[in-house]
Every structure is written in C-alpha cells, then in structure tokens.
Amino acid sequence: MVRRTKAEAALTREKLLDAAENVFLARGVANATLEQIATEAGLTRGALYWHFKNKAEIFHAMLDRVRLPFQELIDELDEADRREHPARAIRLACQEGLKRLEQPRYHRVHSILIYHSGGLSELDSLAMQEEIANESCGMLTEYFQAVAQQGQLRADISPETAARLLQSTLGGVFHDWLRHPQEYSIRERGMEMVDTLLHLLCTTELP
Incomplete structure (x- = not known):
C-alpha cells in the first residue's frame, strides 16, 4: 500500500510539472x-x-527534468570513445x-527559461542560464585538454578557447532556433x- 501511495504521489508530481x-x-x-x-x-x-x-520551486523542478549536463551526455558514450577519442566524444x-x-x-x-x-x-x-553554460563549458574544457594532450588540437588554440568557441556556437544556434523552431532542425543545423x-x-579528422 505504501509503495502504491509513493507511485501515485510521483505521478501527481509529474502531472503538476506537465501542467x-x-x-x-x-x-x-x-x-x-x-x-x-x-x-x-x-x-x-x-x-x-x-x-x-x-512557483519558484515548481520552476526549478521543471528545469531539472530537462537539464543536459555535458558530463551525463559524455557518460552515455562508450568508454573507449571517451578515453581514446575525446574529440569524437565531444561531437x-x-x-x-x-x-x-x-x-x-x-x-x-527552455523557451520558458529564456523568454517567459x-x-x-x-x-x-x-x-540559471549562466550556471548551465559554465557547467557545460567546464566539461568541454576538460575534454579539449584531452584532445590537446593527444596532439589533435591546433597549437595556437588553447583548450579553454576551444571550449568557449564551441559553447558560444551551440548557444547561438540554440537561441536562433528557439525564435524560429519550425524553420529548421536544430540537430541538423547545430551539427553542421x-x-x-x-x-x-x-589537426586530424575525427575517427
């Protein structure tokens, strides 16, 4: 009975967040x-x-459901990709x-976060947007450091600069897409x- 009550409470909470x-x-x-x-x-x-x-507590819970920590996205990849091919892991x-x-x-x-x-x-x-961006940029820097250690990052570009360039690129295409989401696929445009x-x-092609 307790288990059923907890399940029902969880469903109610999700229903409130959907609303x-x-x-x-x-x-x-x-x-x-x-x-x-x-x-x-x-x-x-x-x-x-x-x-x-x-409302603030609702908003934070709502945002937690869609946060995309870069480390979590990386952790979903094959360990060999993360260790041996950091540039490919970033991609x-x-x-x-x-x-x-x-x-x-x-x-x-994300539309609510940025515009409403x-x-x-x-x-x-x-x-909140700054926190998300800084978290992502920090992890990108670590992986670009691994790319540099393998001799695959241009010598005149630091891992920090590479991370900021990619973070800015992703942020820019994301904000543009939120204004016109029906005009193109953010996945396709973003990956270009x-x-x-x-x-x-x-300095080398990705494996």
Whole structure:
C-alpha cells in the first residue's frame, strides 16, 4: 500500500510539472498562478502545495527534468570513445544534446527559461542560464585538454578557447532556433556548425 501511495504521489508530481509547463509557456512565470497550474493538472491547490511551496520551486523542478549536463551526455558514450577519442566524444555528446532539444518538453522548458521567466523576484533566470553554460563549458574544457594532450588540437588554440568557441556556437544556434523552431532542425543545423568548428580546431579528422 505504501509503495502504491509513493507511485501515485510521483505521478501527481509529474502531472503538476506537465501542467506548469503549459501554464508558464502561455502566461509567463510571473503572471501564472498556482491555482491555474492546479486547474490545468485537474488537481486541487492542496495537492499542489503538498508537492511544491511556490512557483519558484515548481520552476526549478521543471528545469531539472530537462537539464543536459555535458558530463551525463559524455557518460552515455562508450568508454573507449571517451578515453581514446575525446574529440569524437565531444561531437557525439553535442549530437545527442541537440537531438534531445528537439523533443517538445525540452523545447517548451527552455523557451520558458529564456523568454517567459522574467518578473518573478524569487527567480534569477540569467543566473540559471549562466550556471548551465559554465557547467557545460567546464566539461568541454576538460575534454579539449584531452584532445590537446593527444596532439589533435591546433597549437595556437588553447583548450579553454576551444571550449568557449564551441559553447558560444551551440548557444547561438540554440537561441536562433528557439525564435524560429519550425524553420529548421536544430540537430541538423547545430551539427553542421559543430562539425565545421571541430574541423577548424582539430589537426586530424575525427575517427
């Protein structure tokens, strides 16, 4: 019975987060109310307060469902790729990240973060975006250091610069795509940019 109750609570929590995505996207985080989220989920405000105390807590939980830590994308790769072919590992991690961004949930939540999360004092969306970017750039730097150690990074480009160049490229194509998501595939456009940049940065072709 306890196990069933925990499962039901988990389903309720996910239903509330799904509803929050729709309400935040339609109204903006600052203008949305907890009652609107509960109504969208088909639940009472009491059920909502059992899981979340305010909109900021809901927002953070919603964002956690779609975060794409670069290390997690790397960890999904074959260990040999990570160890023996760090440049290829960077490419494959970027490819998987871009692929996930085309999924509706990832698209919705990142749109909310960038375009619809202002005006709520409890949230600093710019700080959150900065945290995500810094985390990604730090891991990219480590992998470009491995590329350099193998003699495959151009000598006149530091691993830190290479990481910032790739991070800026990915951020730029992502923001452009969020404004016009129906015009092209971010996975295809993004990988064109990633492959071009890695070709310019690396001294050998990727295996």
